Amino acid sequence: MTVSIPSAKKLYARWVDAPLRRRESWVVTFQQLKLELHFDPSKCLGCRACQVACAYRFFKVANAKASGIKILGTPFNAEANVCKQCLDPKCLEGCGMEAIYKAGGVVYIDYNSCTGCGACVEACPFGSMNWLEERKLPVKCDLCGGSPACVKACPTGALEAVSHG
């Protein structure tokens, strides 16, 4: 089952428009996106279709490096590095511009506020915040609002979106 949530931009607009004291409660009342990305390394071919699909969705480019998901270690083994949507995100803490926010269990970057300082990239302990040098911007997985592009692009089903709860 996939759950759809409003787009990140809309969410953010509603969040900033709300009176300050209500912001906390706003976040928790959002519908939780109960979705996890599952990765089966034994099925991964290392073709990077997921990365390119992700980059295309974000920036309309063919560039596996402009992606929120990274497949490492091919051809011997495969390991996917993708945001875990931490309960207590270090990237959010690290951002001096408050451009990272959490809504519905998903951590988002608001590119309108992001200055491209790269502090979030430094702050992420898992290396899941990817840096796009060309645009001086961070990029991370936001689960595509419930139906991830990478999952659709994976030819073997190595990536799966699993809903829980």
Next chain:
Amino acid sequence: MVKGGYLGKLARVNLSSREVKVQELSEEFMVKYVGGRGWAARLLWDEARDVAEAFDPRNKLLLVAGPLTGVMAPGACKLAVASISPATNIYGDSNVGGMMGVELKQAGLDGLLLEGVAEKPVYLWVDERGVEVRDATHLWGMGSLEAERKLKDELGSDVSTLTIGPAGENLVHYACITCDYGYQAARTGLGAVMGFKKVKAVAARGSRSIPLADPAEVERTYREMVDYLVSDARIKVWWEQGLMQVVEWAQEASCLPSFNFRSGLFKHAGRIGGVATAEAKRRDVACYLCPMACRKLMEARGKLVLGPEYETAVFLGSNVGVASLEDVAYANWLCDDLGLDVISAGEVAAFAMECYEMGLIRREDVEGLDLSFGNSEALFKLLELIAYRRGLGDLLARGVREAASKLGGEAWRAAMHVKGLELTGYDVRAAPAMALAYATADIGAHHNRAWAITYDLKVGRESYGDDKAGWVIYLQHVRPLFDCLGVCRLPWVELGLSLDHYAKLYVAATGVKLCLDDLLRASERVYNLTRAIAAFRGLTRAHDTLPARFFEEPLPEGPLKGAKLDRQRFERLLDKYFELRGWDLKTGWPKADKLRELGLSDVAEELYRGGCG
């Protein structure tokens, strides 16, 4: 006009002076020769057609990506490597997968042109800031896989590398260039050219997006292609067995070379084929953006090896009589690390084994090895002798053509080559179209220009019909087009992906309005150009032939027992081929009119300047 796909930049690296110049390419040049192999052919004609030999400081080594390299398409990662080949002394190229093409383009370059010779071993470092010539004394002498690991330790695991092994350093005429562990620009000895220039490696990392004329159309076409591929039921076999399934197919068609092309069947084909691979493989590996996963990761004697593939199974398996998949995989790993082309090295080994049978090679010549067919331990040692040029390895390192002329006697019978390039893995005694494809391939015997054997199977193995010449020409334009575009041809060859997709993708990526026919015309232009290089360097029709074995020694067993090529009918087929191509029947040179018609007037003028032909 050109809005994307191409970057229009070629870095000229002068190794002698360590100077790097980035050259802007004109739009006319870019489109006329498409990219990849096309550009390489033109640049070699312009700058290296008159070099004395491959190991001439004036020879150039080109690494050129295509307009679709790094763009969204299945297998869009191909890089063309080209030079005047040490094996054939004419134009030679090889296509390599791995991420080098993509990294180069994302670093802002369509390709590299290496000229001159470095004083000391160097490697090239390419990133968005440009190309840097760096010292590589610490890497010299290492195996190509070891050097790659060392470089990736130094520069980061996300860089792509091209490396050569001891075979390249020691100028073995069929040394390969390895990209990202398991991909090789193997044929025509380009690793030796790199070794001669004292370039141990190239490493690149780029993160820029390649500009696209119409990104939405590119994405849509790419999705269509992938959807088509994954919906085809045949893709399951590719996931399961990869390229090794061809072993069983070739066995059934009696075209699986065994014991140095003396037979077209191998009793133990099942042991080194697709089914055995499916059982033994560790994982499936795909190229950039391709769902086919032709490559299989294997383990042999504690070494991880990406492969073997069909050609490897033939040349390190059936053709040398080795019937163990693990031994084939280990020999494959050895070739990868030593930096040898598995096809030529395997064929040289088979040649040596036959000469050993004939008594032309004695035990003491090869450090006491018992070079009997099927002796895999001796094969492993022999590969080392060749790469380090010890003992008779020094002679064998020059390829079967030269080795046969030195060994004398009946050795020439065992030398399976065309124009100095060792044959690839299809027996052509009952496949005239494939025979024609080998005889006329522009780099020497190789199936990548025209894999016409499927056509032989379709229309009759005995037929020498004119349609076969026409079909070979058609293939010789379609297949190299993929090398120009920088994508893999296997989705089209094996799963029948429509060629229109590639034309659509070209237009969407570059914004240049060319249709498929225009692209095929450009491919024909390139084919005539490579032929002109060969003609300029002294090749004539006499070189468009096949080893005598196919004409004189019939197949000894199997359903096609007794089959052999008919020399007269073959020559007639060749006549037809030249006629259809617009080439001179006697010399085999492209006629001046043909060259002019293809927009190569300057080439025609230069070629016919001496009044010959």
